[in-house]
Amino acid sequence: MGRLKAAIVGATGMAGQQFALALSGHPQFEVVRMVTSRTVGTYKEALLEASGASRWTQSSPVPDDMKDVPVLSSKEFQPESVDVIFTAIESDLAKELEPRFGETTPTFSTASAFRYYDDTPLLITGVNDDHARLIEKQRQNRGWKGYVLPVPNCTVTGLAITLKPLHERFGVDSVLMVSMQSVSGAGRSPGVRTLDILDNIIPYIPSEEGKVRKELLKILGSREEGSIRGADVRVNCICTRANVLDGHTESVFVGLKRKAPLAEVRRALEEYDPFGGIALHSAPDRFIRVFDDPYRPQPRLDRELGGGMTTSVGRLEEEPVLGGVKYVLVSHNTKMGAGKGAVLLAESMLAQGYL
DSSP states (O other), X not given: OOOEEEEEESTTSHHHHHHHHHHTTOSSEXXXXXXXXXXXXXXXXXXXXXXXXXXXXXXXXXXXXXXXOEEEETTTOXXXXXXXXXXXXXXXXXXXXXXXXXXXXXXXXXXXXXXTOTTSOOOOTTTSGGGGGHHHHHHHHHTOSSEEEEOOOHHXXXXXXXXXXXXXXXXEEXXXXXXXXOGGGGTTTXXXXXXXXXXXXXOOOTXXXXXXHHHHHHHXXXXXXXXXXXXXXXXXXXXXXXXXXXXXXXXXXXXXXXXXXXXXXXXXXXXXXXXXXXXXXXXXXXXXXXXXXXXXXXXXXXXXXXXXXXXXXXXXXXXXXXXXXXXXXXXXXXXXXXXXXXXXXXXXXXXXTOX
């Protein structure tokens, strides 16, 4: 079978650029369309400002196989002309465009527009794959041939990945979390002003804490007929913005329903291998890495592990207040938590027969 034809919507933004990197040379998906707010010829032309400056913000150069992909406006783009769509657009625009895409074509989104609908699973590959069956309910409810699958908020991704094996093995009763999030998570619009973040930590990110609480319970919940029943876990958090380019760091405190020795908890994390031998192109060799070094993980040193898809854990210790464990994690917010995580999800849907 040849590669599936793919389109990237919102291709010139930061998340769209991550899609371009993740899909470059992909063995299963071929990007044949880029979609932006205007028609500009090719992708390399769309990345140029009127001044001649480039919109490209990634440390790796624009992939050669993406430079000459034709660019259309959203009004000209015909979603039925491709097999799969990757969207990286603001939530308000996603509410307008993604239902039109989902009518005909499987659509994978980094926006929050569809995250909270009862008929829409909130999937992290390797964490709650069984929720994928809810796609059929979404199609039935909306009369669609395709579907829309959003990835979760980037802050909740690493948290859910590390809590899943603990919840399976011991049961999670309560979670407290403090995040130190990178500036790339804010994007360039509205972004974070330089003088705000230099030599500083911003103690508030609008709407972020509510997203973490709501989305975590949906991800760790159980699939019922036509919806997801949220997990019975008490969750609270404080989300802050730190002077770091990429990679979210989180301090996590977990109360366990079944108390377990620290060595057993560590084994549960280290041995968690949800892919079960399934060959997914974007999946890391190790889903979770646990460090002995008390000075790890660090975003600058560890965000790129597993191609930016491994969640790193350190400072794993007993937690006597909640009755469980505490740890620090680092997760790459624009790779596992956004574009590349959505590509991994598409690979998983292909393997499960939903593409």
